[in-house]
Structures are given as C-alpha cells and as structure tokens.
Amino acid sequence: MSGAIVWLREDLRLADQPAFAAAAREGWVIPVYVLDDETPRHRRIGGAQRWWLHRSLASLDADLRKRGSRLVLRRGVAAHVLADLAAETGARRVHALRHYAPWWRNAERALADKVDLVLHDGVCLLPPGEVRTGAGDLYKIFTPFWRALRDRMPPAASIPAPERLGTPQEWPASDRLEDWALLPTRPDWAGGFDVWTPGETGAAERLEAFLPNVAAYDATRNLPSEEGVSYLSPHLHFGEISVAEVWRRASGPGAEPFLRELAWRDYAQNVILARPDYGKANGLPAFDPFPWRDVADPEVAADFRAWCRGETGYPIVDAGMRELWATGWMHNRVRMIAASFLVKHLLIDWREGERWFWDTLVDADYGSNSVNWQWSAGTGIDANMFVRIMAPLSQSEKFGAADYIRRWVPELSGLDDAVIHDPGEHGARPAAYPEKRIGHRAARERALAALSMIR
Numbered sequence: 001m002s003g004a005i006v007w008l009r010e011d012l013r014l015a016d017q018p019a020f021a022a023a024a025r026e027g028w029v030i031p032v033y034v035l036d037d038e039t040p041r042h043r044r045i046g047g048a049q050r051w052w053l054h055r056s057l058a059s060l061d062a063d064l065r066k067r068g069s070r071l072v073l074r075r076g077v078a079a080h081v082l083a084d085l086a087a088e089t090g091a092r093r094v095h096a097l098r099h100y101a102p103w104w105r106n107a108e109r110a111l112a113d114k115v116d117l118v119l120h121d122g123v124c125l126l127p128p129g130e131v132r133t134g135a136g137d138l139y140k141i142f143t144p145f146w147r148a149l150r151d152r153m154p155p156a157a158s159i160p161a162p163e164r165l166g167t168p169q170e171w172p173a174s175d176r177l178e179d180w181a182l183l184p185t186r187p188d189w190a191g192g193f194d195v196w197t198p199g200e201t202g203a204a205e206r207l208e209a210f211l212p213n214v215a216a217y218d219a220t221r222n223l224p225s226e227e228g229v230s231y232l233s234p235h236l237h238f239g240e241i242s243v244a245e246v247w248r249r250a251s252g253p254g255a256e257p258f259l260r261e262l263a264w265r266d267y268a269q270n271v272i273l274a275r276p277d278y279g280k281a282n283g284l285p286a287f288d289p290f291p292w293r294d295v296a297d298p299e300v301a302a303d304f305r306a307w308c309r310g311e312t313g314y315p316i317v318d319a320g321m322r323e324l325w326a327t328g329w330m331h332n333r334v335r336m337i338a339a340s341f342l343v344k345h346l347l348i349d350w351r352e353g354e355r356w357f358w359d360t361l362v363d364a365d366y367g368s369n370s371v372n373w374q375w376s377a378g379t380g381i382d383a384n385m386f387v388r389i390m391a392p393l394s395q396s397e398k399f400g401a402a403d404y405i406r407r408w409v410p411e412l413s414g415l416d417d418a419v420i421h422d423p424g425e426h427g428a429r430p431a432a433y434p435e436k437r438i439g440h441r442a443a444r445e446r447a448l449a450a451l452s453m454i455r
C-alpha cells in the first residue's frame with residue numbers, strides 16, 4: 001500500500017483539516033512537524049510560542065495515537081527534511097495547508113521543486129488573494145474587504161476528523177519533543193501560562209465557553225476588566241481550531257461584531273500576501289524618514305525597557321505589558337493603547353514593539369502583528385492616522401480598566417476607581433510605583449513636532 005506525508009505547521013488539528021482528509025484517502029499517513037530554526041529569513045518562533053508549541057505538539061501526538069497514528073518530529077530546513085523523509089518512506093506526495101508568511105511561501109516553493117506537494121486551503125475564511133474589488137484589485141481598506149468577504153459566507157461544511165489513520169509498515173525515526181527544549185527552564189517564566197490549554201481539545205473548550213457570550217461581545221469586547229472576548233487567538237494562530245468552524249458555530253443573532261473581528265485575521269493574511277515585507281517596511285513610505293528616537297541611545301533604551309517591563313508610570317499601559325509578560329496575551333483594547341504609547345508617547349519605532357510582541361505573545365502572528373502595529377503607528381496602508389494620539393489615561397477611564405489595573409499592577413491594588421487611572425495627578429502614587437516617563441501633553445507635542453519633520 002502507498003501513502004503520503006502530512007506536513008503540519010500552524011494547522012495542528014485533525015478536524016476540518018483538508019490535508020489530513022486528502023492524505024487519508026491515499027493510504028497510510030505520516031504526520032510530520034519540522035522545527036526550522038536554520039533557514040535564513042525564516043523568523044524564529046518566539047519564546048512564548050515555543051512554550052505553546054511544545055504543548056500543542058504533545059496534544060496532537062496524543063490525539064493521533066488514539067487513532068493508531070503518531071506525530072513524527074524532525075528538525076532542519078523544511079524542504080530538505082521533508083524531501084529526505086519522502087525518499088526514505090516511499091511517500092507518494094506531501095499534503096499541507098497553504099500558509100502566507102513569506103518564509104512559509106518560500107519553503108512551499110522549495111519543497112514543490114523536490115516532491116509532489118499538494119497544498120490545500122484551510123487557514124482562512126477565504127483563501128487570501130481571492131477577495132478582490134470589482135476592478136480585480138486587492139482591498140487596501142478593511143471595511144470594504146469585510147463586506148465583500150461577508151457576502152461569501154458562511155464557509156463550506158466542516159470536514160470531520162478521520163476516525164483512524166493508516167500507518168506505514170515501519171515508522172520513520174522521530175526526535176523526542178523534550179530534546180527540542182521549547183519550554184523555558186532557567187528561569188521558568190511561564191508559570192502564568194497555565195491559564196491556557198494548548199491543543200485541539202483546549203481550543204474546542206474555549207469556543208464552547210465563549211459561545212453563550214457572542215451576542216454580548218459588542219458591548220464587552222473593549223472592557224479589559226471583564227471576560228468579554230473569546231481568548232481564541234493562540235488556538236487560531238496554531239490552527240488548533242479552524243476559523244471556518246468558529247464562524248459556523250458563532251453565527252446567529254447579534255454575532256456580526258464578533259464575525260467581523262475574525263475577518264481582521266483574514267485581512268491581515270491578505271496584506272502580507274500582497275506585501276511580504278510588512279513586518280519590516282512601512283506601508284506608507286512617507287514614514288521612512290520619520291525621526292524615531294534611537295534605541296541605541298541609553299535614555300531611549302531605558303524608556304523601551306520601562307515599556308517592556310510595565311514600568312512607564314501609565315497604569316493602563318503597565319497593566320497590559322505585565323499581563324503580556326505573565327500570560328503571553330494582552331487584551332486587544334490594551335494592545336492598542338500600549339502600542340500607541342510606545343510609538344507616539346515614547347517615539348520609538350513600531351518595529352521595536354512588533355519584535356517584543358513577537359517574542360512574548362502566545363498568539364504572535366506575522367500578519368496580525370504587523371498589520372495591527374502599522375495600524376496603531378499610523379504607518380500602514382489602512383491606518384489610524386498618526387495625528388490621532390490616544391490618551392492612555394482617558395482610555396483607561398472610558399473602558400473601566402480599574403479592576404484590570406488592580407489585578408496586574410499590585411502596587412496600585414489599594415487605590416480606588418477615582419484615582420487609579422492617574423495616581424500621580426491625584427497625589428496617590430505609592431512610592432513603589434514609577435513616575436510617568438513623560439507627561440501626556442509633552443509627549444503629544446513631541447510626536448506632532450516629529451510628524452511635521454516628514455511633512
């Protein structure tokens with residue numbers, strides 16, 4: 001009997017996974033994950049995501065073993081490793097889902113030169129590149145993109161997980177997951193990550209828990225003190241649940257605001273398909289000469305460090321940055337405030353923040369991260385204009401962040417709602433909590449002066 005390899009990447013699931021379904025029809029199946037830390041231009045997976053990846057791979061292996069199969073782990077340049085494995089096992093072809101980060105597209109091209117590679121759609125609601133304007137162009141602006149995508153929903157019916165998977169006569173050798181050292185040890189900073197359950201079962205449970213709240217999402221999604229969002233982003237990034245399945249299950253009265261957010265994820269993949277360097281290059285080249293403060297300068301480096309550590313003196317920013325460090329995730333409203341603060345208050349290049357998020361977020365995604373950073377910075381093709389400078393203190397009040405701050409900034413846990421958003425202003429700043437790195441008005445003036453230099 002012949003068979004095929006399934007090359008797994010950020011699609012670590014069995015249900016609604018067209019690569020598994022296609023391979024299963026061909027005979028035996030060898031599921032493979034290749035850890036590639038070698039290829040130049042391949043962005044190494046960040047620290048927080050290594051933790052997630054370890055758990056997710058362990059979970060997928062356990063699910064495969066229930067079906068008589070297993071996960072083969074190999075390390076190296078994906079195209080070489082997979083071509084060698086195909087030769088070693090006599091696999092007829094390799095099935096995989098199509099991915100859009102530039103390094104994945106390079107790897108797909110390199111592998112297709114060596115083996116019969118069959119790529120399937122299944123990472124987005126609609127294949128990136130398919131949603132186009134009447135004139136056939138890709139959308140630059142999100143809202144018309146969303147309308148065009150919504151007109152083509154709902155997604156097709158789900159593909160059930162295979163009940164059994166055929167096995168090769170002999171399993172090829174596999175690395176041991178423990179030997180990949182994906183989990184932090186010295187120090188182990190991942191204690192707070194136990195709020196997560198990586199893997200397909202954990203993803204399904206998150207979705208079930210969120211479904212009763214879908215209709216309330218619009219009213220609660222901006223309130224960081226409440227659990228008003230789905231927490232599905234890392235599961236979606238690693239493909240432990242298909243976004244199509246989330247769409248189908250969440251659909252119903254009052255669901256549109258949530259479904260619209262799912263479409264942002266698709267939009268971001270469309271942007272990086274059209275502009276593979278979006279994580280490095282300004283969407284608007286007019287920003288190329290922007291006079292960012294230089295992080296090599298010790299004073300600027302101290303500002304950047306204070307932002308990373310949640311010690312800026314702005315409680316809402318600090319709460320967000322500490323939530324990020326502790327759990328690998330940050331509430332969306334607070335991501336927007338923290339990103340705007342880095343770029344506009346501290347005048348530090350958005351790329352520095354993008355890199356920090358890349359390393360610390362469990363949901364770090366090349367498309368979503370770069371699109372949202374460029375949106376926040378005002379440098380993107382569909383951006384919040386640079387001159388709209390978010391006021392962190394009034395945002396904090398408006399979105400009722402007092403409980404959120406008390407939770408993540410223990411120095412402020414004794415302060416009441418009236419003073420917690422801006423303790424310094426009310427003479428209520430405890431000695432243990434830092435002073436503001438820069439006042440809001442001074443920061444605003446500095447940012448606008450910098451902008452005028454490129455106008």
Ligand code: FAD
Nearest residue numbers: 229230231232233261264265332335339364365368369372
């Ligand atoms: P929900 O509000 O429940 O939304 C459901 C899903 O929709 C999310 O899981 C996500 O897949 C998608 N989604 C929602 N908002 C966005 C958005 N603005 N852009 C893209 N997809 C969205 N999201 C990432 O998945 N990875 C990132 O690396 C990332 N970096 C970001 C950086 C900045 C500066 C900002 C402002 C936002 C970033 N986001 C990123 C978007 C957003 O903050 C997260 O997707 C969201 O907070 C995840 O929480 P949730 O799953 O509870 O989202």
